[in-house]
Amino acid sequence: MQEFDVVVVGAGAAGLRAAIAAKQAGAKVALLTKVHPLRTNSGLAQAGINAPLGPDDSPEAYAGDILQAGDGLCDPAVVQNFTHQAGDAVMWLERAGTPFNRAAGGRFDRRRIGSNSRARSLYVDDRTGHVVMQVLYEQFQRERIPLFADWFVTSLALEANRCVGVNALGLRSGSMDSFAAKAVILATGGFTRMYLPSTVSMGTTGDGQNLAYQAGVSLIDLEMVQFHPLACPGGKGLMITEAALAEGGQIVVAGGQPIAGLQGATRDKICLAIAQASRNGAGGVWLDLTMIGRQKLHQRLPQTLDLIAKVAGLDPAKDLIPIGPVAHRPVGGIEAGTSGQTSIGGLYACGECACTGLNGGGRLAGNILTEMVVFGARTGEAAAAYAKSAPAAAFPAGRLDEEKKRLDALISAEKTEYTAGRIHAELGALMDAKAGLLRDAAGLQAARDQIHALKDKYARLRVKNQSPIYNYELVSYLELGAMLNVAEALVAAAAARKESRGAHRRSDFPARDDRIGISHTVVRLVQGEPQVDTRPVVAL
Amino acid sequence: MKYAFYPGCVSRGGCPELYPAAVRVAGKLGIELEEMKDVACTGAGVLPQYITDPINARTFAKAERMGLPIMTICSTCQGVFGQANLRLQDPEYRARINREYLADEGLEYGGTVEIKHLLWVVMEDYGADHLKAMISRPLKGLKVSPFYGCFLRRPPEVITPTKETNARKSYLEKLIDIVGAELADFGGKGKCCGFPVLTANEESSLSMTAKHTSEAKSKGADCMVTPCPLCHLSLDGNQPRAEQQEGTSIGLPILHMPQFLGLALGFSPAEMYLKRHIVSTMAVESKVNMMT
Amino acid sequence: MQANFSVYRKEPGAGSKAGRSTYTVELPEDATVIDALLKIRDEQDPTLGFRGSCLHGYCGDCTVRINGKAGFSCAVKVAPLAAKGGEIAVEPIRNMPVIKDLISDWDTFLWDKIDVIKPWLEPNGAASLDGEELIDDKVMAKVRQAMSCFYCGLCDEGCTVLPVDFKFVGPAALTKASRFLCDPRDHATAERLRILERPKGMWDCVHCFEASEHCPREIAPTERIIEMRDMAFKHGITNEKVARHHHSFANSVRNSGWLDEGRLAIESEGLTNIKGLMKLLPTAAKAVARGKAPIPFLHHKRPGADKIARIIEKAEAKEK
Structure with a gap:
C-alpha cells in the first residue's frame, strides 16, 4: 500500500492542474492515470481558451455569453465565480510558458469562436489543448509529483461516507495495489466514447463518473451531450476545430451555398441546422475552407491541414470536406462544487467528469480548457486543505484482497457468444441513434431496454486473456462496464427532461419549457437502478 | 567543363591520397579544375554558423567572380556549403553578410553559385553514358558497398530540392554499376559514419565504424566506396580501434570515390595511392591487378 | 475487405x-x-x-x-x-x-530523458504583474513549432546514435530543450546549456539530419540541435573535450585559414592527457609511416588567411 495526502485520478488538463495546486498547497500528492498525460483527450481541444482579458471584455460580458450558451440552466453564482477567476487562471498558463499567438505589438491575439460575443479565445495555432497540456505537464514535472502512468483505478475505498483512497491495477506490473489518501480527486474526463462515432479518444469512457455513481454520488445534467458540428465522417469522427470557421471557413450545402444564420450560433444550433439540411435532401453538408488559401491554412490551422490530409485523405485548400455532427463532450457529470467537493467527504471531482452547473445546457466554445484550469486549481487546493484538516482514516483492511478476488473472477477461458467490442459497437450505435442529437420518448424507451439487454450480455462476458501484464482486454472490459452504467443513467435523464433545451433536443417536445425546465436533472443509483430527481437552478 | 575546385582540408590533411587521386581522375575525364587557394575551411559543421556563413559567403563570392561552379570532393564540405548557400538565398540575410563581412575586401555574393560534389559532377554534368565510354578497366567481380556520408543525403531541401535530384540518393549504386563492379548493398549506406562524435563520445563513434564496416562485410563486400574523406577517416582510419573495441576483426578496405573511379579509368592502385590507407587494400589491389 | x-x-x-x-x-x-x-x-x-x-x-x-x-x-x-x-x-x-x-517502453526511451533536461520554464521576471509579456509573434512561432511535437518517437526512431548508444538523450528530448532555449521568457539558458553539454547530451549528436527527415511536424530537430551548439559556442563551451576540439579547430582556421588535423587530434585529446594521447599513437604511427597523416609543423598558412581571421574575429565580437 502507498500513502498520500491527495491522490489525483486522471492526467488531462484538470488532473494535472489539480495535482500541481495540491502539491503547491503543501500536500503529498500522487497522480494515477491509465494513459500518459500527453496522450490524454485534453489534447483534442484546439480552437482556443477563453479569458476575458481584452480591453473590450469583462467578467460580466463573459458571464453573459456563458449564460446564453447554457440556455437558462447555468447556476449564475458559479458562472460569476468562474468568470472572475478565468483571467488569472489563463495568465498563470502564460507565465508558465504557453506560447500564445501574438498580434501586432506583441500582445495576445484573440479569436472569436462559436457564440462568444467578443474575440475572447487565446490560442496556440490550432493546437491549444495540445500545447497547454505540455505546459501543464512541464509544471507537473517541476513539482516532482509521483506519476503512476498506466495505472487503472478499479474502485474507490469508502469508509463511513468518506473516501480514503483507491485500489488500482498497474498495467505494466500486472498487479494491484492500494493508494491510501485523505482526499481523492477524480479528473477522468468525459464519457462520449459510449457514442459511435465519437470525436474523443479511446479512453474517454466515463470511468470516474461510474466510480462516483456507484459510490452514491449524483450525476447531474447527463442528458446534455454536445455534438460537434464539424466532424468528418471519412475520418471516423475526426473533429475539425471551430477555429476553422473563425478563420473564414463556411458550412455549405450542395452547390456551395452557405447555410444562413450560423455566424456566432451555439454548437447545438449549428448541429441542428446541419442535420436539418442533410434531411432536407441537400445531398450533404460540407465545410468549405478553400477561400482561406493554402498559405493561411498552413499558418493558422497547421494541424487541421495535416490531419484532414492524413486521416480523411482530403486537401482542405481545394476539397470540400463532408461534415456532420458527431458526439463530442458531455456537459453534465459528477455533481460537484466550484472547489470540486462532492457529497462524499474527501471525494472531489473536476474537469470534464464533473458538473458544477457552470455550463447549464451547453458549453460555450473555448470554455473547456478554461474550466479545467480554473476548477482544477481550486479543487487541488481544496483537497489539500481537506487533507490537512481531516482526521486520519485507516484504509479498510482486506479491501484490496476483495478487489483482487473480484477481478480474478472476471477472468475465465470460457467462451461467450459476445465480445466486449461487439457490445461496445452496439451501445455506440444505439446511443447515437436513440440518445443522440434528436431524441424522443419512444427512442429513449427503446434505448433503456436495449441497454438492459446489453448489460445482461455484459454480465455473462468474461475476460479471456490470463496474462496479467498490459491486459488491455481487462481494461476494455472495465471501461465498457462504466460506459453501460453511465449510458443507462444518461438515458434516464434524457427521458425525464420533457422539453428541448441546450444540447438536449426532443422531437416530441421541441420547445423550451421554463415552467418545468429550469432545474438540473439529478440521477442517483438507488438499489442498482437510476433514480431521477430535479434540483432547481438557484437564481442569484 | 570547368569548375572552381574546392579540395577542402582533409583531402590534403588526414587523407592526403584523396587530393591527387581526384585531380588525376578529373584530368583523365577532361574536367578542367581551377583550384581555389585563398579560401577558408567550411567549418565542417563544427564552427558555429555565425562564423561559417560569412566565411563561406566569401568563398562563394570568389567563385562567382571566377564565373565557375564550385566542385567539392567531400560530402561534409558539400553539405556545409549547400546549407549555407540555401540560407544565403534569403536576400536580406545575404545583404547583411555582404555588408558586414565581405564589403571590406570589395567582395559581394550574389547568391548564384552552384556547388557540386565530384560525384554529382560526373553523374549529372559529365553524364553516365559519357562516363561508361571512358571505362577502360571494368571492375568485374569486385563487390562494393556504397557509403555516402550524411551530408550527401540530407537535409532534403539541400540535397534533393527537385524531383530530378532525387536520383542523388542512388548515384553511388549507379557508379558501381557503371564501372562494372557488383553492388553489396546494405542498410547503413546513408547513415552516419561516426566521425562527428569522435571527440564527444569515442565509444559511440567507433561502434558506428564497426557496425557499418561489419555489416558491409557480411554482405560480401570486398571494399566500401565513399565520397567523403571524413567518413574515410572514420571507416578506414578508425577501423582497427573499432575492431579492438568491439572485439572483432573486420579488415574492410575503404576506397575514396575518385580512387574507385580511377581504377576503372585505368589508373594503377599505386597511382590512386591505395597504399596510404590504414586498412590494407591488398585484396582489392590483387583483384584489380588481375583485371588488367 | x-x-x-x-x-x-x-x-x-x-x-x-x-x-x-x-x-x-x-x-x-x-x-x-x-x-x-x-x-x-x-x-x-x-x-x-x-x-x-x-x-x-x-x-x-x-x-x-x-x-x-x-x-x-x-x-x-x-x-x-x-x-x-x-x-x-x-x-x-x-x-x-x-x-x-x-x-514499447516509452519511459526509458523518452519520458525519463525529457525529465533530465529541466523541462520547464524558468521565468525571467520581465513580465508585469497584470499583463502578458509583449513578444513578437515570429519569436513565439518558433516556440510553438517546437511544442507542436507530439512525442511520436519518429525522430528517435530515425536517430543514428541511439542504436549504438541507447543512453544518448536523443533528438526528441533535445527538441524539448530547444523549446525553452528559444523562449524569450526563460532565463536559464546558461544552466540549460550546462545540462545539455553533459556526456550523452547534445555533443553526442552526429547532426546527420535523420531526425529532421523523420519528423512529421517539420520541427527540424537537427537544425535546433545545431543552433543549441552554436549557443554553447557563444556562451563558452563547458564540455572540456568538446571545448578543446572547438578551440583548436577555430584557432587553426583563424591562424591559417584551414584545418590542421594533426594538431586538432592532439589538442582535442588534451596535451596533458597522456592516456588519451597514447591511444592515438598506434594509428598515428601507422598513418605517418604510410604518408597518410598530416604532420602539424608542416601545416602552412593559406593565402588570404589574414582576411579569414578578420571575418572570424568580427563575427565573434558581434555575437558575444
Missing part, C-alpha cells in the same frame, strides 16, 4: 523470445491499422498488446512500424496495403525496448 497481418509478438520479461502471429481479418474499406488491431484483440487474440489513444492522428501513442515504415496505426489505411497482397507486417518502432508485443 480481407487483410492478412503478421504482428510482432514478445512476452514480457528478460529472455523471452520474440516471434510473430498471423491473423486474417475482415474489415471495412476505410479501416486503419489500429482498427484491425482492435478487431484482432476483440475477436481473435485477447493477448495482443498495443497502444493507442486519440484514434485521429494527433496524440502519438500508437506509433509502430508498418511494412517497415514507422507511422501511426490510427492514420495508416489498410486498403492500399492489403491491395498489394501478402501480409501486412506490424512491428514495434526501432531503438526502443519492448515490454510486450507492440508496447
Whole structure:
C-alpha cells in the first residue's frame, strides 16, 4: 500500500492542474492515470481558451455569453465565480510558458469562436489543448509529483461516507495495489466514447463518473451531450476545430451555398441546422475552407491541414470536406462544487467528469480548457486543505484482497457468444441513434431496454486473456462496464427532461419549457437502478 | 567543363591520397579544375554558423567572380556549403553578410553559385553514358558497398530540392554499376559514419565504424566506396580501434570515390595511392591487378 | 475487405523470445491499422498488446512500424496495403525496448530523458504583474513549432546514435530543450546549456539530419540541435573535450585559414592527457609511416588567411 495526502485520478488538463495546486498547497500528492498525460483527450481541444482579458471584455460580458450558451440552466453564482477567476487562471498558463499567438505589438491575439460575443479565445495555432497540456505537464514535472502512468483505478475505498483512497491495477506490473489518501480527486474526463462515432479518444469512457455513481454520488445534467458540428465522417469522427470557421471557413450545402444564420450560433444550433439540411435532401453538408488559401491554412490551422490530409485523405485548400455532427463532450457529470467537493467527504471531482452547473445546457466554445484550469486549481487546493484538516482514516483492511478476488473472477477461458467490442459497437450505435442529437420518448424507451439487454450480455462476458501484464482486454472490459452504467443513467435523464433545451433536443417536445425546465436533472443509483430527481437552478 | 575546385582540408590533411587521386581522375575525364587557394575551411559543421556563413559567403563570392561552379570532393564540405548557400538565398540575410563581412575586401555574393560534389559532377554534368565510354578497366567481380556520408543525403531541401535530384540518393549504386563492379548493398549506406562524435563520445563513434564496416562485410563486400574523406577517416582510419573495441576483426578496405573511379579509368592502385590507407587494400589491389 | 497481418509478438520479461502471429481479418474499406488491431484483440487474440489513444492522428501513442515504415496505426489505411497482397507486417518502432508485443517502453526511451533536461520554464521576471509579456509573434512561432511535437518517437526512431548508444538523450528530448532555449521568457539558458553539454547530451549528436527527415511536424530537430551548439559556442563551451576540439579547430582556421588535423587530434585529446594521447599513437604511427597523416609543423598558412581571421574575429565580437 502507498500513502498520500491527495491522490489525483486522471492526467488531462484538470488532473494535472489539480495535482500541481495540491502539491503547491503543501500536500503529498500522487497522480494515477491509465494513459500518459500527453496522450490524454485534453489534447483534442484546439480552437482556443477563453479569458476575458481584452480591453473590450469583462467578467460580466463573459458571464453573459456563458449564460446564453447554457440556455437558462447555468447556476449564475458559479458562472460569476468562474468568470472572475478565468483571467488569472489563463495568465498563470502564460507565465508558465504557453506560447500564445501574438498580434501586432506583441500582445495576445484573440479569436472569436462559436457564440462568444467578443474575440475572447487565446490560442496556440490550432493546437491549444495540445500545447497547454505540455505546459501543464512541464509544471507537473517541476513539482516532482509521483506519476503512476498506466495505472487503472478499479474502485474507490469508502469508509463511513468518506473516501480514503483507491485500489488500482498497474498495467505494466500486472498487479494491484492500494493508494491510501485523505482526499481523492477524480479528473477522468468525459464519457462520449459510449457514442459511435465519437470525436474523443479511446479512453474517454466515463470511468470516474461510474466510480462516483456507484459510490452514491449524483450525476447531474447527463442528458446534455454536445455534438460537434464539424466532424468528418471519412475520418471516423475526426473533429475539425471551430477555429476553422473563425478563420473564414463556411458550412455549405450542395452547390456551395452557405447555410444562413450560423455566424456566432451555439454548437447545438449549428448541429441542428446541419442535420436539418442533410434531411432536407441537400445531398450533404460540407465545410468549405478553400477561400482561406493554402498559405493561411498552413499558418493558422497547421494541424487541421495535416490531419484532414492524413486521416480523411482530403486537401482542405481545394476539397470540400463532408461534415456532420458527431458526439463530442458531455456537459453534465459528477455533481460537484466550484472547489470540486462532492457529497462524499474527501471525494472531489473536476474537469470534464464533473458538473458544477457552470455550463447549464451547453458549453460555450473555448470554455473547456478554461474550466479545467480554473476548477482544477481550486479543487487541488481544496483537497489539500481537506487533507490537512481531516482526521486520519485507516484504509479498510482486506479491501484490496476483495478487489483482487473480484477481478480474478472476471477472468475465465470460457467462451461467450459476445465480445466486449461487439457490445461496445452496439451501445455506440444505439446511443447515437436513440440518445443522440434528436431524441424522443419512444427512442429513449427503446434505448433503456436495449441497454438492459446489453448489460445482461455484459454480465455473462468474461475476460479471456490470463496474462496479467498490459491486459488491455481487462481494461476494455472495465471501461465498457462504466460506459453501460453511465449510458443507462444518461438515458434516464434524457427521458425525464420533457422539453428541448441546450444540447438536449426532443422531437416530441421541441420547445423550451421554463415552467418545468429550469432545474438540473439529478440521477442517483438507488438499489442498482437510476433514480431521477430535479434540483432547481438557484437564481442569484 | 570547368569548375572552381574546392579540395577542402582533409583531402590534403588526414587523407592526403584523396587530393591527387581526384585531380588525376578529373584530368583523365577532361574536367578542367581551377583550384581555389585563398579560401577558408567550411567549418565542417563544427564552427558555429555565425562564423561559417560569412566565411563561406566569401568563398562563394570568389567563385562567382571566377564565373565557375564550385566542385567539392567531400560530402561534409558539400553539405556545409549547400546549407549555407540555401540560407544565403534569403536576400536580406545575404545583404547583411555582404555588408558586414565581405564589403571590406570589395567582395559581394550574389547568391548564384552552384556547388557540386565530384560525384554529382560526373553523374549529372559529365553524364553516365559519357562516363561508361571512358571505362577502360571494368571492375568485374569486385563487390562494393556504397557509403555516402550524411551530408550527401540530407537535409532534403539541400540535397534533393527537385524531383530530378532525387536520383542523388542512388548515384553511388549507379557508379558501381557503371564501372562494372557488383553492388553489396546494405542498410547503413546513408547513415552516419561516426566521425562527428569522435571527440564527444569515442565509444559511440567507433561502434558506428564497426557496425557499418561489419555489416558491409557480411554482405560480401570486398571494399566500401565513399565520397567523403571524413567518413574515410572514420571507416578506414578508425577501423582497427573499432575492431579492438568491439572485439572483432573486420579488415574492410575503404576506397575514396575518385580512387574507385580511377581504377576503372585505368589508373594503377599505386597511382590512386591505395597504399596510404590504414586498412590494407591488398585484396582489392590483387583483384584489380588481375583485371588488367 | 480481407487483410492478412503478421504482428510482432514478445512476452514480457528478460529472455523471452520474440516471434510473430498471423491473423486474417475482415474489415471495412476505410479501416486503419489500429482498427484491425482492435478487431484482432476483440475477436481473435485477447493477448495482443498495443497502444493507442486519440484514434485521429494527433496524440502519438500508437506509433509502430508498418511494412517497415514507422507511422501511426490510427492514420495508416489498410486498403492500399492489403491491395498489394501478402501480409501486412506490424512491428514495434526501432531503438526502443519492448515490454510486450507492440508496447514499447516509452519511459526509458523518452519520458525519463525529457525529465533530465529541466523541462520547464524558468521565468525571467520581465513580465508585469497584470499583463502578458509583449513578444513578437515570429519569436513565439518558433516556440510553438517546437511544442507542436507530439512525442511520436519518429525522430528517435530515425536517430543514428541511439542504436549504438541507447543512453544518448536523443533528438526528441533535445527538441524539448530547444523549446525553452528559444523562449524569450526563460532565463536559464546558461544552466540549460550546462545540462545539455553533459556526456550523452547534445555533443553526442552526429547532426546527420535523420531526425529532421523523420519528423512529421517539420520541427527540424537537427537544425535546433545545431543552433543549441552554436549557443554553447557563444556562451563558452563547458564540455572540456568538446571545448578543446572547438578551440583548436577555430584557432587553426583563424591562424591559417584551414584545418590542421594533426594538431586538432592532439589538442582535442588534451596535451596533458597522456592516456588519451597514447591511444592515438598506434594509428598515428601507422598513418605517418604510410604518408597518410598530416604532420602539424608542416601545416602552412593559406593565402588570404589574414582576411579569414578578420571575418572570424568580427563575427565573434558581434555575437558575444
